[in-house]
Amino acid sequence: MCADINVDVLVIGAGPTGLGAAKRLHQLNGPSWLIIDSNEKAGGLASTDVTPEGFLYDVGGHVIFSHYKYFDDCIDEALPKEDDWYTHQRISYVRYKGLWVPYPFQNNISMLPKEDQVEALDGLIDASLEVRVANTKPKDFDEWIMRMTGAGIANMFMRPYNYKVWAVPTTKMQCQWLGERVAAPDVKNVVKNVVLNKVAGNWGPNATFRFPARDGTGGIWIAVANTLPDEKKRFGKKGEVTKVDATKKVVTLKDGTTIGYEKLISTMNVDQLVESMGNQELVTLSKGLFYSSTHVIGVGLRGARPERIGDKCWLYFPEDNCPFYRATIFSNYSPYNQPQADVKLPTIQIANGSKPTSTEPKEGPYWSIMLEVSQSSMKPVDEANLLKDCIQGLINTEMIKPEDEIVSTYHRKFDHGYPTPTLEREGVLKQLLPKLQDLDIYSRGRFGSWRYEVGNQDHSFMLGVEAADHIVNGAVELTLNYPDFVNTRQNTERRLDQGPLAAKRNGTSLPSRSK
Incomplete structure (x- = not known):
């Protein structure tokens, strides 16, 4: 190879997927490798920003819950002390008609006004009767919603909320991605809870979660990167990719350095990867993939955390009285996510938009809210x-009061926020990813493999680990190819207990996809 640097495996991107690949390659101690990233610090879409006032905000809502022992072991190695972590029980609600309805909404219609309870139950009964006679699979997400919940819950919550999240109508999304992410209501229990006026228990894989004590989610990945040798990392301006020559197997960086490789693990957005390759066939193919952008908004406030907020974790907003679909009480995750109480900060504005009577810096305490807003060609946003x-949406939903003092604000747009599971997605991926792999390019990660159902931090990390294992040992990439299997809750305790090499091509039977 005629390049400045030559390695057996080049890893592009130091987010969870790239770090998973690098970590595994380092452990295998076989092929030569290098990891590069255009950012100065590791983390990618799991990084954390800090405002000038000292408030931390993740790139969207991230918490640690895991399907894999290998993932757990790696992050515990990076942050090994007991006081490196906080463990939380999820306390989540849906804001609806001025009420806080416990999450998931569809299991807690006992909390709704009576007329809405009746409408929801009517829909659930109709749906349960229709499902009994249905002889085809739902053709899209909207049809899945109607079969699972009926028209009442669909119109109250599922349709408006999912449009706010995905920035596309539910009729344009497939439903194979759902797995453990959306709770299908148990009609008998729902009716029982309505009659007894009871609340359903916690649901889902993230009912209990961990969060790092310091440095936000990004601190995890900086710590993981620190377990890798410095000479195998090129971050910042010296790691920015401008061109990928798949024929010569050479990557060109912005500073002019060229890196030759035998195998490439790319965590770049796959649509941008194929553009950097200049492969018009793949560029055309990638245009069948759809994504939404995410705006992350942070609001830092002076004062003790209000009783109305309490220990809430994250909250859902299906209604149109606010632009955000989710709010996270980020100060509840760690006391180090905001300045300490003795730090003096000026008030920059009153929540109602009026100017403060004084801009003299004052002490806290402080608390913070992180908001997420989606945007797409089908859902425009007034960015300015x-x-x-x-x-104003926080005031409308009674999250904050008009007279509250705001001491810090944050706004950052992430162009690639959510890889949308559209109806066309699988048809594109089943062509695009194998064509890249035929060129010895393993496109993996949240936007590398474009499968939201395996886009959490643990999934993303293992996509990299398993790609490395496949390259070196021919191991099966379970997370990429069998998302239903790794997400099935009864398989959670499996967690790859025998390590990432447990499943090999030679002799291990593969799990079948859920039907």
């Missing part, structure tokens, strides 16, 4: 006024 609209 979004921060102001979000603060």
